[in-house]
Structures are given as structure tokens and as C-alpha cells.
Amino acid sequence: MMARKTSTFLQLTLxxxxxxxxxxxxxxxxxxxxxxxMECQNQLEHNSTIFVxxxxxxxxxISDQMRTNGWGMSVIGSGPDTNYGLAQCYGDLSxxxxxxxxxxxRSLLPQCYPNNGGxxxxxxxxxxxxxxxxxxxxTGPNDTVVCGNQTRKGSSFEGSARQxxxxxxxxxxxxxxxxxxxxxxxxxxxxxxxxxxxxxxSLDRSSCxxxxxxxxxxxxxxxxWSEGRALNTGCFMRYSDTNFLNNxxxxxxxxxxxxxxxxxxxxSLMVVxxxxxxxxxxxxxxxxxxxxxxxxxxxxxxxxxxxxSLNFKYSVLEKATGSFDNANKLxxxxxxxxxxxxxxxxxxxxxxxxxxxxxxxxxxxYNEVNIISSVEHKNLVRLLGCSCSGxxxxxxxxxxxxxxxxxxxxxANRGKALNWEKRLEIMIGTxxxxxxxxxxxxxxxxxxxxxxxxxxLDSRLRAKIADFGLARSFQDDKSHISTAIAGTx
Ligand SMILES: *[C@@H]1O[C@H](CO)[C@@H](O)[C@H](O)[C@H]1NC(C)=O
Ligand SMILES: *[C@@H]1O[C@H](CO)[C@@H](O)[C@H](O)[C@H]1NC(C)=O
Ligand SMILES: *[C@@H]1O[C@H](CO)[C@@H](O)[C@H](O)[C@H]1NC(C)=O
Ligand SMILES: *[C@@H]1O[C@H](CO)[C@@H](O)[C@H](O)[C@H]1NC(C)=O
Ligand SMILES: *[C@@H]1O[C@H](CO)[C@@H](O)[C@H](O)[C@H]1NC(C)=O
Ligand SMILES: *[C@@H]1O[C@H](CO)[C@@H](O)[C@H](O)[C@H]1NC(C)=O
Numbered sequence: 272m273m274a275r276k277t278s279t280f281l282q283l284t285l286x287x288x289x290x291x292x293x294x295x296x297x298x299x300x301x302x303x304x305x306x307x308x309m310e311c312q313n314q315l316e317h318n319s320t321i322f323v324x325x326x327x328x329x330x331x332x333i334s335d336q337m338r339t340n341g342w343g344m345s346v347i348g349s350g351p352d353t354n355y356g357l358a359q360c361y362g363d364l365s366x367x368x369x370x371x372x373x374x375x376x377r378s379l380l381p382q383c384y385p386n387n388g389g390x391x392x393x394x395x396x397x398x399x400x401x402x403x404x405x406x407x408x409x410t411g412p413n414d415t416v417v418c419g420n421q422t423r424k425g426s427s428f429e430g431s432a433r434q435x436x437x438x439x440x441x442x443x444x445x446x447x448x449x450x451x452x453x454x455x456x457x458x459x460x461x462x463x464x465x466x467x468x469x470x471x472x473s474l475d476r477s478s479c480x481x482x483x484x485x486x487x488x489x490x491x492x493x494x495x496w497s498e499g500r501a502l503n504t505g506c507f508m509r510y511s512d513t514n515f516l517n518n519x520x521x522x523x524x525x526x527x528x529x530x531x532x533x534x535x536x537x538x539s540l541m542v543v544x545x546x547x548x549x550x551x552x553x554x555x556x557x558x559x560x561x562x563x564x565x566x567x568x569x570x571x572x573x574x575x576x577x578x579x580s581l582n583f584k585y586s587v588l589e590k591a592t593g594s595f596d597n598a599n600k601l602x603x604x605x606x607x608x609x610x611x612x613x614x615x616x617x618x619x620x621x622x623x624x625x626x627x628x629x630x631x632x633x634x635x636x637y638n639e640v641n642i643i644s645s646v647e648h649k650n651l652v653r654l655l656g657c658s659c660s661g662x663x664x665x666x667x668x669x670x671x672x673x674x675x676x677x678x679x680x681x682x683a684n685r686g687k688a689l690n691w692e693k694r695l696e697i698m699i700g701t702x703x704x705x706x707x708x709x710x711x712x713x714x715x716x717x718x719x720x721x722x723x724x725x726x727x728l729d730s731r732l733r734a735k736i737a738d739f740g741l742a743r744s745f746q747d748d749k750s751h752i753s754t755a756i757a758g759t760x
Contacts, residue, residue, distance in 0.1 A: 300517035302368035303361075303395030304375040307417055307500055310390055311383035312401065319385065320595070321352040322402075323624070324663055326384075329356035329400060330377045337373045341366060342472050344406065351402060358398040361469045361507065362449030363517040372396035392502045394515070397471070406473035409482040409505025416489040419498025424512060429494050430456040432464035432510050439468040439508070440487050444480040448472060448506070451516055465514050470506040482506040575637065581644060581656035582637075583667050588612060588658055592622050601674065602724070611670060619670035620655065624663060633660045640666065643739070646711055650704030652727055652737040668737070672730050675737075677723035693732055700734035701726055708739055 316322040325348035333356050336343025342359035358376060360369035372395035380398055383389035388401035399405065424432075435454035443450030448470030455463040468486070470479035486501035486508040493499030493510075501508040509515070591612030592599050601609040607625040614620060637659040644654040658665040676697065679685045689697070701721075708716040718725075718739045727735045 302371035307392040312388035316387040317351040325354040360396040409478040411504040414503040418493035422497040428462040435464040435466040439466040621668040623666040648707040673728035676726040697734040704736040
């Protein structure tokens with residue numbers, strides 16, 4: 272009796288441990304957010320007043336679909352500023368990793384602005400936006416291949432890779448466009464090749480097949496290098512000698528599998544075990560949802576915004592800047608265009624119109640503005656607030672009459688205004704501002720884009736660092752995303 276109790280207890284513990292480990296893995300695979308290649312259209316957008324909100328709305332609309340489906344497609348607007356967008360995570364990413372990969376893609380692709388479209392291939396996902404419908408395209412002049420150039424492999428790996436590629440290409444069109452394979456040819460057990468192939472889900476089966484066959488022809492030219500990636504208009508393919516694939520076969524179905532394994536192992540404890548696993552699953556699901564959707568609801572946000580001095584009404588800012596009149600434009604930064612504005616009470620402000628906002632929700636955006644605006648230092652530009660819930664995301668900063676340092680040091684005439692004492696003072700001020708960012712008690716901010724145009728000068732030519740805080744990743748615990756260089760090298 273005693274022995275039996277102990278053994279059932281052990282089995283139960285084992286079941287819980289196994290199921291938790293598998294679930295943990297499922298939620299924390301590798302989102303593979305490294306960029307393989309980004310390519311921008313060569314045409315300029317047609318009218319930014321219409322283009323920017325359409326583009327932002329497409330990214331937001333796709334974002335909702337990514338969280339539930341792992342891919343998304345959206346069309347917003349009409350005429351030459353219509354925005355068509357498509358994004359897709361490759362089949363082995365969990366939904367949580369998919370959200371992370373998409374967050375990276377959507378924060379990079381807007382760098383194509385003011386061009387009217389572009390595409391970005393990351394190792395875990397793909398995104399493309401244009402002003403025409405490209406959803407059925409599967410081949411084009413920009414189809415390309417990126418080969419690894421570090422390690423040359425031998426003939427046995429080459430054999431494995433050819434077989435694995437052929438397998439993935441053969442299986443993908445009949446498997447919702449997603450194929451993967453691991454092959455080691457006989458007699459070369461340690462020369463495995465790993466392959467991933469994925470067609471965009473807007474394509475039909477025959478277009479998918481045609482795309483993969485094109486991709487196969489070009490990717491084979493990478494052999495005998497250890498890595499190859501085909502970046503085609505309608506599909507992505509990769510082979511490697513290292514196992515880059517996540518363990519999850521596809522979104523959702525891994526959960527079913529875990530339950531099946533567990534149930535067959537300990538049938539006598541089935542009811543209890545299933546109960547516990549379902550409990551864990553529900554908890555996990557809630558936890559993930561909470562992570563994705565944020566803790567509270569829209570009504571609470573509306574109240575916070577109404578009561579907050581950080582909140583600026585969109586219409587007030589629109590009026591202050593003369594409807595974002597070109598004559599009020601102060602400059603164009605990595606995150607958006609900056610306009611000078613005058614508030615009804617006469618205060619001068621600088622309004623930054625973000626052409627993207629990688630906060631998924633107004634509340635997250637507001638919370639971040641709240642934190643950043645609390646960072647005060649004589650060498651940092653004050654963030655006064657935002658229009659967080661309007662049609663576009665706007666940030667409001669203090670206005671500095673002398674604009675930025677680059678306008679002085681790269682201009683022979685204005686440069687004379689800065690003698691060496693002034694320049695030294697600017698350097699020390701900049702350094703003090705950076706120290707404040709790095710050692711701030713509430714949040715530590717790494718700027719990642721210090722350059723002359725981000726150092727503003729006040730009326731007495733004292734340095735004030737601009738544009739900090741925005742580059743922070745929305746997921747603080749994913750350090751591999753937030754350490755990427757944000758702007759100009
Ligand atoms: C193709 O690539 C060229 C050069 O990189 C670029 O100028 C062009 O805009 C690209 N075309 C498309 C459709 O992205
Ligand atoms: C852009 O569109 C807006 C709204 O339709 C219009 O008021 C504005 O004149 C347009 N700008 C240009 C440069 O065509
Ligand atoms: C996204 O766009 C589609 C049409 O392209 C529309 O049917 C859908 O309601 C939109 N979803 C959201 C959340 O805006
Ligand atoms: C896309 O934008 C360009 C200019 O930005 C315009 O010439 C072209 O007509 C637009 N395409 C469509 C399909 O409207
Ligand atoms: C390998 O490729 C990278 C990026 O494409 C390049 O920077 C590097 O110089 C290449 N190395 C060699 C040895 O060709
Ligand atoms: C794997 O193959 C390499 C030669 O390609 C060999 O040097 C190495 O010892 C092998 N490793 C194992 C574990 O068999």
C-alpha cells in the first residue's frame with residue numbers, strides 16, 4: 272500500500288514536471304529575430320497625410336491577426352495611398368515567439384519610409400507592405416539567395432542537404448505551405464542538414480510549389496557552404512548544419528500531443544493528471560494572454576488619459592502645428608517627423624509624429640511615456656506627454672530654439688558660434704545626460720543612437736539629449752531584441 276502510494280506520487284510528480292517542461296519550451300522557443308535582409312521600394316509615398324495612418328493601421332490590424340493565427344493580411348485606404356500588408360511567422364514558431372518576431376519586423380520596416388513599401392526577411396518571420404495588391408505574387412526580380420560564408424562542408428553534408436531540401440519542398444505545398452526536414456545520409460550521422468520551407472499563406476498550392484522550386488534552384492548554389500537562405504517573393508527557405516528549428520511542429524497542436532503522451536504513460540492517474548494539465552494549460556494561456564493583451568481594459572485607460580496632465584488631445588496638437596504643416600517641420604528622425612507647435616496658452620512645443628509605434632496598445636504607449644517623462648535632467652530633453660489614443664501616436668517635447676548640434680558642426684558659418692570652450696561644455700553635458708540615463712533609478716535607458724542630430728541645444732547652447740527611451744523593447748526580458756542597434760551606426 273505504502274509502496275504503491277509512493278510510486279503513484281512519484282508518477283504524478285513526473286507527469287507534472289514533464290508537462291511543465293514541455294509547456295515551458297513551447298512558450299519560450301527562439302523567435303529568431305535576426306534580420307536576413309530588408310529591401311525598400313524605390314518609389315516615394317504619394318501623400319504622407321494619408322499614407323502614414325494607413326500604414327500604421329495595417330500594421331496594427333496585422334498585429335491582432337499575428338497574435339491569434341501566426342500570420343495576417345490587411346488592406347486599408349483607397350487610391351494611391353492604399354496600404355496592403357502581409358506578415359507571417361514561419362511554421363515552427365509558437366504564437367508568443369511570433370509576436371516577438373513580428374514586433375521586430377514592424378519596428379524595422381518603417382525605416383523604408385518615405386518610400387511607399389518594402390519587405391523584410393527575418394529568420395523567424397516575414398513582412399511586406401506595398402501600395403498595390405501583391406498577395407498573389409510568388410516570383411520577382413528581387414528573388415535572391417543569401418549564403419553562409421564561414422564554413423565549407425564536405426560531400427556527405429551536401430548529400431544530406433540536397434535530400435532534406437527535396438523533402439521539405441515536396442511536403443510543404445500539401446501542408447499549408449510549411450515544410451521542415453532533418454536528414455543525415457547513411458554513414459554520416461554527424462552531418463545532418465536542417466531545412467525549413469514556408470510559403471506565404473495568401474498563395475495557392477501551385478504558386479507555392481512554383482515558388483519553392485525557384486527557391487530550391489537558387490539555394491542549391493550555396494552548397495557546400497554550411498548555411499543557405501532563399502528569399503523569394505512568395506516563400507522563404509533555409510538550410511543549415513545546425514539545428515535552428517524550434518521543437519514545436521505547429522501552433523496549437525503541440526498541446527494536444529503533450530496530453531496524449533502523458534495520458535498513455537499513466538492511465539491510472541488519468542483523471543487527476545488531465546485535470547492538473549488542463550489547469551496548467553488554462554493558467555498558461557491566461558498568462559500568455561495577459562502578457563499579450565496587457566492587464567486592463569479600455570475604459571480604465573480612457574479614465575487615466577482624461578485625468579492625466581501627460582495627455583494631449585490630438586485635435587489640440589493638430590491645431591498647434593498647423594495640421595502638421597511642412598513649414599513647421601523641424602526635422603526627420605529615425606522614429607518620425609518633428610514639427611514645431613504653439614499651444615493655445617502660448618507655450619512652444621515640439622511634436623513628434625511617430626510613423627510607427629511598436630507598443631501594441633495605447634495603454635502600453637501611455638505607460639512608457641509616463642516613465643520616460645519622469646526622467647528629468649538638465650542635459651535631457653523633457654518629454655511633456657503624448658497623444659496616446661488618437662488616430663496617430665504623437666509625442667510632445669519641450670521646444671529648443673537652437674535645434675540640433677549637427678546644424679552647427681557641419682555648417683562652416685554657424686560652426687563659428689561654437690568655440691572650443693562651448694564644444695567642451697557640450698561634450699561634458701552630453702556625457703552627463705548619458706550617465707543619468709544609464710544610472711536612472713526607475714529605468715535604465717540605453718540610447719543606442721547617439722549622434723549630432725540627437726543632441727539639441729538650448730538658447731544658451733547647452734546640450735540636451737533627444738530621442739531616448741523609445742527604442743526600448745516592449746519585452747524587457749528578451750534581451751536579444753533590445754540590444755540591437757536602433758538607428759544610425
Ligand atoms: C529590388 O531591389 C532593388 C535594389 O535593391 C530596389 O531598388 C528595388 O526597389 C527592389 N524592388 C522591389 C519591388 O522591392
Ligand atoms: C494630402 O491629402 C490631404 C487630405 O486629403 C490633403 O489635404 C493634402 O492637400 C494632400 N497633400 C498633397 C501634397 O497632395
Ligand atoms: C482588419 O482588416 C480587415 C479587412 O482588411 C477587417 O475585416 C478587420 O475587421 C480588421 N481588424 C481589425 C482588428 O481592425
Ligand atoms: C503607388 O504609389 C505611387 C507613388 O507613390 C503611385 O505612382 C502609384 O500609382 C501607386 N500605385 C497604385 C496602385 O495606386
Ligand atoms: C561573409 O559575409 C558577411 C556578410 O555578408 C561579410 O561581411 C563578410 O565579409 C563575409 N566574409 C567573407 C570571408 O567573405
Ligand atoms: C563528426 O565529423 C567530423 C568530420 O567531419 C569528425 O572530425 C568528428 O569527430 C565527428 N564527430 C562525431 C561525434 O562523430
